[in-house]
Amino acid sequence: METIFYTERLNELAPKLRQFVIDELIPLEKDHLTRPFKQTEIILQEKREKVKALGLWGLHLSKEEGGLGLTLCEFGQLSEIMSLAPYYGQYTFNCQAPDIGNTELIGKFGSDAIKEKFLHPILEGKIRSCFSMTEPEFPGSNPTRLGTTAVREGDEYIINGHKWFTSSADGAAFAVVMAVTNPKALPHERASMIIVPTNTPGFKLVRNIPIFGETGEGWASHAEIIYTNCRVPVTNLIGAEGMGFRLAQERLGPGRIHHCMRWIGIAEKAFDLMCKRAVTREMEEGVMLGQKQFIQGFIAESRVEIDAARLLVLNTAHSIDQHGAKATRDQISGIKFYVANMFLKVLDRAIQVHGGMGLTDETMLANLYQHERGARIWDGADEVHKQSIAIHILKKYGLDLKKKK
Numbered sequence: 001m002e003t004i005f006y007t008e009r010l011n012e013l014a015p016k017l018r019q020f021v022i023d024e025l026i027p028l029e030k031d032h033l034t035r036p037f038k039q040t041e042i043i044l045q046e047k048r049e050k051v052k053a054l055g056l057w058g059l060h061l062s063k064e065e066g067g068l069g070l071t072l073c074e075f076g077q078l079s080e081i082m083s084l085a086p087y088y089g090q091y092t093f094n095c096q097a098p099d100i101g102n103t104e105l106i107g108k109f110g111s112d113a114i115k116e117k118f119l120h121p122i123l124e125g126k127i128r129s130c131f132s133m134t135e136p137e138f139p140g141s142n143p144t145r146l147g148t149t150a151v152r153e154g155d156e157y158i159i160n161g162h163k164w165f166t167s168s169a170d171g172a173a174f175a176v177v178m179a180v181t182n183p184k185a186l187p188h189e190r191a192s193m194i195i196v197p198t199n200t201p202g203f204k205l206v207r208n209i210p211i212f213g214e215t216g217e218g219w220a221s222h223a224e225i226i227y228t229n230c231r232v233p234v235t236n237l238i239g240a241e242g243m244g245f246r247l248a249q250e251r252l253g254p255g256r257i258h259h260c261m262r263w264i265g266i267a268e269k270a271f272d273l274m275c276k277r278a279v280t281r282e283m284e285e286g287v288m289l290g291q292k293q294f295i296q297g298f299i300a301e302s303r304v305e306i307d308a309a310r311l312l313v314l315n316t317a318h319s320i321d322q323h324g325a326k327a328t329r330d331q332i333s334g335i336k337f338y339v340a341n342m343f344l345k346v347l348d349r350a351i352q353v354h355g356g357m358g359l360t361d362e363t364m365l366a367n368l369y370q371h372e373r374g375a376r377i378w379d380g381a382d383e384v385h386k387q388s389i390a391i392h393i394l395k396k397y398g399l400d401l402k403k404k405k
Contacts, residue, residue: 083265169223191244253325
């Protein structure tokens with residue numbers, strides 16, 4: 001859906017990308033739940049080559065990295081279109097999490113040697129990566145509390161720790177690991193981010209964690225990882241020691257834009273399925289489901305909520321483009337919980353309109369809800385983002401909730 005944020009570049013790129021998604025990716029959805037994952041990988045590799053041939057590869061990259069130099073606001077709108085094929089869109093265009101966040105992080109803070117060894121192969125689509133921060137023993141919403149350590153010994157770090165929800169570890173070539181390097185420093189300066197190849201001795205993928213009973217594979221997996229005396233060179237450090245918290249914020253800010261625009265794309269998908277059901281399901285002779293006021297309410301509310309969320313996210317993306325993620329942190333927190341809730345409401349309504357069929361695998365709705373209920377938890381739970389915004393607002397009114405009496 002074209003918005004006031006459309007640019008000349010988007011006017012050229014968006015129709016081409018949308019047509020590719022409609023012609024090449026959406027037809028694959030009917031066999032998604034029965035097709036072996038390895039077969040899907042082979043099919044999508046062919047689609048990726050087509051993307052490259054069309055000049056749509058690396059849309060999120062700078063011109064220096066071989067991309068088009070799109071703004072975050074521009075790329076976000078293309079990300080929404082990719083998400084009209086929720087299972088395949090992001091991966092086919094090499095814009096899937098966590099690779100997109102890792103490439104932005106390494107591109108901005110990695111050394112030339114790191115870029116050559118780890119970044120360029122991802123940008124070319126030859127390998128995938130994973131992001132290893134959350135730990136089962138500590139709250140994921142507080143990245144200053146970590147048990148994983150990286151002790152320096154000569155020219156190496158020795159890493160020990162226990163991680164889970166390490167996104168996309170299954171089949172990844174390396175992990176970006178957040179570990180404590182300076183335990184005596186201030187809380188926000190204790191951790192660092194270090195690249196650990198997954199073939200490093202001591203790196204153990206324990207399991208892919210089932211989500212609502214389904215165990216994802218490949219880029220759709222969330223793994224439990226144990227690091228036991230993993231030795232990596234000090235040159236695998238991203239940025240400087242003690243920058244881990246800052247790098248996490250740098251990474252997660254734009255990353256939340258990517259998530260939100262993806263959720264808006266999936267909300268549009270669910271909205272489309274809901275409307276199609278409303279006009280094709282006969283409730284009684286000559287009376288269609290869409291003639292019922294309850295259903296009309298679902299449709300009207302969903303349409304307005306999706307449009308409002310889109311504008312809120314694009315305004316936030318524009319602010320990041322203009323002022324940076326740090327200056328836009330309250331807006332970023334706002335879209336994270338607002339869009340997640342909107343998106344899940346639209347999905348829930350679409351399921352409701354489909355009745356019992358909405359709970360089955362006859363449509364993708366139940367599977368999408370199963371995959372995406374975590375939207376209100378990933379990258380900071382709703383409650384954490386709401387509290388953060390409220391604290392900053394109340395501070396302007398003279399109440400500093402962080403100051404101890």
